[in-house]
Amino acid sequence: MVPHLITALNGPINELEQRILESMPAIERWFRLEWMEHTPPFYTSVDVRNAGFKLAPVDTNLFPGGWNNLTPQMLPLAVQAAMAAIEKICPEAKNLLLVPENHTRNSFYLTNVQRLVQIFTQAGLNVRLGSLDPNVTAPTTLPLPDGSELSVEPLIRGKRRLGLKDFDPCTILLNNDLSAGIPAVLENLHEQYLLPPLHAGWAVRRKSQHFDAYEEVAKKFAKLLGMDPWLINPMFGRCGKVDFQSGEGQDCLQTHVDTLIGKVRRKYKEYGIQEKPFVVVKADNGTYGMGIMTVRDAKELADLNRRTKNKMSVIKDGQEVNEVIIQEGVPTYERMNDAVAEPVVYMMDRYVVGGFYRVHADRGIDENLNAPGAQFVPLAFAESHHLPRPGEKPGASAPNRFYMYGVIGRLAMLAASYELEAQDPQAETDY
Amino acid sequence: MVPHLITALNGPINELEQRILESMPAIERWFRLEWMEHTPPFYTSVDVRNAGFKLAPVDTNLFPGGWNNLTPQMLPLAVQAAMAAIEKICPEAKNLLLVPENHTRNSFYLTNVQRLVQIFTQAGLNVRLGSLDPNVTAPTTLPLPDGSELSVEPLIRGKRRLGLKDFDPCTILLNNDLSAGIPAVLENLHEQYLLPPLHAGWAVRRKSQHFDAYEEVAKKFAKLLGMDPWLINPMFGRCGKVDFQSGEGQDCLQTHVDTLIGKVRRKYKEYGIQEKPFVVVKADNGTYGMGIMTVRDAKELADLNRRTKNKMSVIKDGQEVNEVIIQEGVPTYERMNDAVAEPVVYMMDRYVVGGFYRVHADRGIDENLNAPGAQFVPLAFAESHHLPRPGEKPGASAPNRFYMYGVIGRLAMLAASYELEAQDPQAETDY
Structure with a gap:
């Protein structure tokens, strides 16, 4: 089922869908070549809005929560992508330290953390949780809605490495966006992989730099497809x-x-x-x-x-x-049972691994839907974004629409890759 | 649903399942380290038999057909794995030449070819089919059961490259096992990637060499898990x-x-x-x-x-x-509706992407099931082999059993990798 696109003016995006489907091998190859030059963020989620006449990313999250909103059917893709990512970063790794947000009373967020633990355990890592919260001074058990529990432990910072008691990780994965600033405990960790890097956190990152980079990506992509970049690029x-x-x-x-x-x-x-x-x-x-x-x-x-x-x-x-x-x-003209909906695309490494609709019954087509009261509908994304069906009527096929959303999501991810390279404080000495 | 294991003596394999689950991160890491040293075959399918007291691969196919027996839900995993494989082999590739078997009147086989075309197209390649059959002298249209069709074209061999009319591929993928011998048209193609290599074909390959290599792999793995290798290794x-x-x-x-x-x-x-x-x-x-x-x-x-x-x-x-x-x-003690069943595990690059049960109502527990009359049941493998559930009763959980089968399938794939390295005619000059 595809959410209803309630606009008479859906010609431009149906045409875009058709062009994207026809150019599929060229698009995939183009991404492949881009990823030869640029490193994808470790994981990414992108909010997309479809106005019928325009389709654009409006937010790119480099510390995605909400993994719990993906269906179990999508998880094998995430596990496989996590395996590919780890293999490139730290193939000998045994241990992964996951640093979640501090708001540990939010059971939705904790379920997201549980899902991440599951993905990386299954990808072959011992996963433990370390907290940036100074109030966590001893291992703390957090109950989960399904009756199981998570244990969050205090971080232990050595001179050169970060870990937990009896736990020395190769990689530290942040699921904390560092809005509050860069904690000293995370600085100068040159022996371990810290992912995403510190300058991906909101203490340093700026949306406008992201959309600068996205404009560049959208222009390249539009040239490949022979189209007006405005159709996929929000001006700012x-x-x-x-x-x-x-x-x-x-x-x-x-x-x-x-x-x-x-x-x-x-x-x-x-x-x-x-x-x-x-x-x-x-x-x-x-x-x-x-x-x-x-x-x-x-x-x-x-x-x-x-x-x-x-x-x-x-x-x-x-x-x-x-x-x-x-x-x-960019107004969103997608509707689930009369409620305004916007797709969110999830990626791990360079792969689209799933997505869902963020649906809000009390918000308008021109409002932000990431607000209390939002619901998450993981519908047809489940099995289909990898399997478009050429030849079907534009706008009518869920696999085709979701393939297109996966392409837009990846364009935003590529922009994040450009953005992180441009902002990398070590770039000048490293290259 | 897990097929019924009709044997009183299932203790050893239930214990193995439990040990494999407990050791999951260690096992995944072990595979990761092995793949740092050894190149996985491009694609592999492995027939596995579960006797309750013993679980072993009995055949490893390096030119797997039967992709049509996987469910649509498994295809995204295959596409993602194909993307990873292509990225490593020939990231700039535009074109893939697929060389199928010659028995083009078998609609099951043609549906398998159609599925492979779909997977690699979706992974970002222009895919065309070239035939080794000397009777194919012009492009030939082959009707498919779903009403669509495939076109098979005559191969055109240049001095250094193989292609089709107006089609110069970077990679040539064989889905033809070369039982009839190595055709001259495939020899000395040093500018293109020929996958799997010629010495993986049955003109050169020997099962006994494979099981030599498998014995080595099984011993290493058994040492990792502290178990008798015989539990997973068929003597020969x-x-x-x-x-x-x-x-x-x-x-x-x-x-x-x-x-x-x-x-x-x-x-x-x-x-x-x-x-x-x-x-x-x-x-x-x-x-x-x-x-x-x-x-x-x-x-x-x-x-x-x-x-x-x-x-x-x-x-x-x-x-x-x-x-x-x-x-x-190795008798198979798995039953689907009273018919003897054996699992077949499908892999692309290093990833388990799916599997199914080969079921034969007229065969015994000690007979080969790959025979006319076999049926294919893609059941619970679908969403589960990546997501075992620690803590469930051994032998009772489909995800756990399928995770174990995926491990055994990968051991056989690793053995094929050892085998191909040992048999590589260029090995001495290359290394």
């Missing part, structure tokens, strides 16, 4: 010094919003799209769906209410917002 | 000059059968197994279930009837039998 601008409480930087914000809405309007006109353009203002280092607002007119910024100001000022782990990205809004 | 002997029609070599055969039955009897005594030992005599270069007979007493060999002599004298593609392997018989 940025403001470097914004304070929603004091109003500092509001001019910059209004100018950018105004300019971007104008650009979108021209594109809509070019394609005959009868929609009202909108933009999304986001914290440039934000995650967890925090620090996001939808703006349809620059004037709205002049009188933000207190609630919105508060929402935009502080994000995950209490970090203040002072840099923002202003991104072209 | 060989006779190099046998003519079933003239009676030549009958002494050798009788002596080996007698000795082997004696050895098996001693092992049965050691384990308290109340079974009558038997051996299987097979053409040392045989395939397709041809040239195989079950022997319970060496005396049976003295008066073989004409039908048996004929059956043992000529195998696939009309090749005469003059070398035989005498292998310890």
Whole structure:
């Protein structure tokens, strides 16, 4: 079953689907060549939005949670991809240290951690959990909804290595996005593989740098397919010094919003799209769906209410917002039982291993769906994104649509790879 | 659902299952280290037999057909493994030339070829079919049961490269086991990847060399797990000059059968197994279930009837039998609806990508099931061999049993890797 695409204007994306299917071997080869030059992030999830006239990634997560939302049928793919990843990074590895987020009372998040432990154990590693939380001073047992439990242990930092009591890992895998800053305990670990690298964390990473890289990737890909890159690329601008409480930087914000809405309007006109353009203002280092607002007119910024100001000022782990990205809004026209839906694509190493729909009954087509009340529907992605069916009517076949989403997800992952290379603090000495 | 294991004596294999599950990360790491030293065959299928007291591979196929017997759910794993394989061999490849068997009227076989085309197309290659059959002098369309069709084209051999009209492949993949001998058209192709290599074909390969290598692998693995290698290793002997029609070599055969039955009897005594030992005599270069007979007493060999002599004298593609392997018989005690069943494990590159049960209603527990009338049941292998469930009762959990079968299949694949290295005609100049 494919979620219903409720827009009359789905021609451009149905055409894109057809072109992607026809070019499948060329696309796969193109990715293969890109991965010869660039290293994929260890694991990635990408939020994609399908407007019928445009299909674009809107967020790329390098510390993906939500593995528990994948179906059991998808897990063998994740295990196989994890095997391939480990083989390249540290084939002799026995031990993997997994560092989760600190919010250990969230049973959804813990189930995600349980799933990651399962994947990497099955890939042939002894997996244990080490916490960045200073309150974890002894091994702590966390009960899981299925009746089993996880044990989180305090990290033990030696001069050159990080581990747990009686546990010296070859690789340290972060499932913690470091929004709160880079902890000293993770610095200068030159003997062990720390994945993803520290500069992938939100203490350093910026969405605008990601979308800079994505623009480059989208242009290359669009050239390969002979299409307008705008069809897959959300335009954006940025403001470097914004304070929603004091109003500092509001001019910059209004100018950018105004300019971007104008650009979108021209594109809509070019394609005959009868929609009202909108933009999304986001914290440039934000995650967890925090620090996001939808703006349809620059004037709205002049009188933000207190609630919105508060929402935009502080994000995950209490970090203040002072840099923002202003991104072209891509409405999502997919519906599951009348609720707005957006696909999320999961990748491990260079492989698409699954995905699901994030569905929100109380949100609009132009709003962020990563918010309390969201549901996760792992439907047809399950067995199909690897097996498109050429010849089927564009837009009507789940395998074909999901193959296309897998391609877009991988473009965003490739952009993350470019982004991490550009931001690598060691790049100049290493190359 | 796990097929019923109809033997009171399943203690040793239930214990093996438990030990394999407990040692999972160590086993996966051991394979990882082996694959650092040895190259896996491109693709492999392995017939496994479970006697309850013993679990062993009995045949390892390096040109596996039967991909059509895997479920659609397993295909994404095959595609992902094919991507990994291609990336290592020829990442810049655009074109893959697939060389199938010549029996193009067998719709089951053609469906297998169709499935392989699908897998490699999806992995990002333009796939076309080239025939070794001299009767194929122009592109020939072959109808498939699902209403679609395949096109088989004549091979075009240049001085240094093999291809088709307007098609120059980077890699040539054989799905033809070369039982009829090595065709001149495949020789001296040093510019292209020919997979599997020529010495993997039955014109060169010998089962006894494979089981020599398997014995070495089984001993290493048994040492890792602290167990008797006999539990997973079928004993064997060989006779190099046998003519079933003239009676030549009958002494050798009788002596080996007698000795082997004696050895098996001693092992049965050691384990308290109340079974009558038997051996299987097979053409040392045989395939397709041809040239195989079950022997319970060496005396049976003295008066073989004409039908048996004929059956043992000529195998696939009309090749005469003059070398035989005498292998310890491993009864299969798995049952699907009262029919005898044996698992077949499918691998691509180093990954287990699926499997099925070969089920034969008219055959006994000590007979070859690869015979007309066999059925294929792709059951629980589907989603489970990657996801064992530690803690479940040994012998009762499908994922656990299939994980064990995947381990045994990979041991046989590793043995094939050793075997191919030992037989490589270029080995001495290359290393």
